[in-house]
Amino acid sequence: MYKFSAIAIIVLIAFSSCGDNRTPGRVYAPDMAYSRTYEAYDLLDSTKFTGDVLDKGGDKIYFNAQPVPGTIKRGDEFPYTLPHDSVGYKLSASVANPFVGMSSVEMMEAARLYNINCGVCHGEKGKANGPMSGKVGGIVDLTLPAYVTMADGTMFHSITYGKNNMGSYASQLTRKQRWQIIKYVRTLQGGVKPATDSTAKAAPAVDSATTTKN
Ligand code: HEC
Structure with a gap:
């Protein structure tokens, strides 16, 4: 009996993530289920991703394509500082x-x-x-x-x-x-x-x- 219910639970867990294969089942680590990489031609889903650092939290993942402030990409030139005017x-x-x-x-x-x-x-x-x-x-x-x-x-x-x-x-x-x-x-x-x-x-x-x- 004990063995049987263990198998049943495993099967249940295995199938709980099936269905539409473009959406994962239960998401307990959203930043692993949804890529943080920049999908150049994809619409960013505003219910998951935010470009507003103040809006992050809960299930929202903050993402923008900018490098971390104060960093320079390896091999790139120093920032250009003249203003746009x-x-x-x-x-x-x-x-x-x-x-x-x-x-x-x-x-x-x-x-x-x-x-x-x-x-x-x-x-x-x-x-x-x-x-x-x-x-x-x-x-x-x-x-x-x-x-x-x-x-x-x-x-x-x-x-x-x-x-x-x-x-x-x-x-x-x-x-x-x-x-x-x-x-x-x-x-x-x-x-x-x-x-x-x-x-x-x-x-x-x-x-x-x-x-x-x-
Ligand atoms: C969508 C079309 C378009 C693309 C693509 C484009 N340009 Fe231009 N470019 C223009 C137009 C329109 C102007 C004129 C801007 C003005 O002075 O009104 C211009 C102006 C310029 C100028 C003169 C700037 C100035 O200060 O007067 C340079 C230099 C230039 N482009 C280089 C480039 C280079 C290099 C690229 C690629 C990285 C590029 N352009 C891509 C449309 C384009």
């Missing part, structure tokens, strides 16, 4: 690109990131003829003199905070990636044929072209 924009011209020279491998990676994140609007060659041109207003041709003479820091400022119809890239691209993409934009402006195909061998010309101007 007209004064910050002006001052940004004096901020130097920390990447003076880049290897051809880094440049190929920057090209890849440019084509993914920027090419849709600015076009593969920076000529404002990406697939979104005509759908998004005011896309600029990055090979025009105004952008050739624009400081790396100013570009970084605009990419970081966004400008009018261009959104912020601060959460999609690390600071390092943003600075390196700017170096790649310089190659589009210089008329140097960049290695856009990540399977292609990088042309050494790309390296020398990017070390000339900071």
Whole structure:
């Protein structure tokens, strides 16, 4: 009798978590049942997740995609501290690109990131003829003199905070990636044929072209 009821209890427990396999049964540790990872294209269920640190507690899991304050991702650059206003924009011209020279491998990676994140609007060659041109207003041709003479820091400022119809890239691209993409934009402006195909061998010309101007 004792044995039988033990088996019955085990079976009962085993089946209690069955049913719809997308929802676990009884959740006694919600932060294990529901992933804390950032599900990029998922709607965050506001009954479980909150981005408001004051609202956490009970079953609610506090989550935002920001790094812990005061920390820097390994291998990333120091935080950019100029404010998102007209004064910050002006001052940004004096901020130097920390990447003076880049290897051809880094440049190929920057090209890849440019084509993914920027090419849709600015076009593969920076000529404002990406697939979104005509759908998004005011896309600029990055090979025009105004952008050739624009400081790396100013570009970084605009990419970081966004400008009018261009959104912020601060959460999609690390600071390092943003600075390196700017170096790649310089190659589009210089008329140097960049290695856009990540399977292609990088042309050494790309390296020398990017070390000339900071
Ligand atoms: C949704 C389309 C879109 C995407 C994607 C986009 N941009 Fe832009 N970008 C714009 C528009 C529109 C402007 C003009 C903003 C203005 O001055 O009104 C602009 C302006 C700029 C400028 C000039 C900024 C300034 O201060 O005047 C730079 C540099 C630039 N983009 C680089 C990039 C880079 C690098 C990326 C990829 C990380 C990117 N953009 C992605 C639409 C886009």
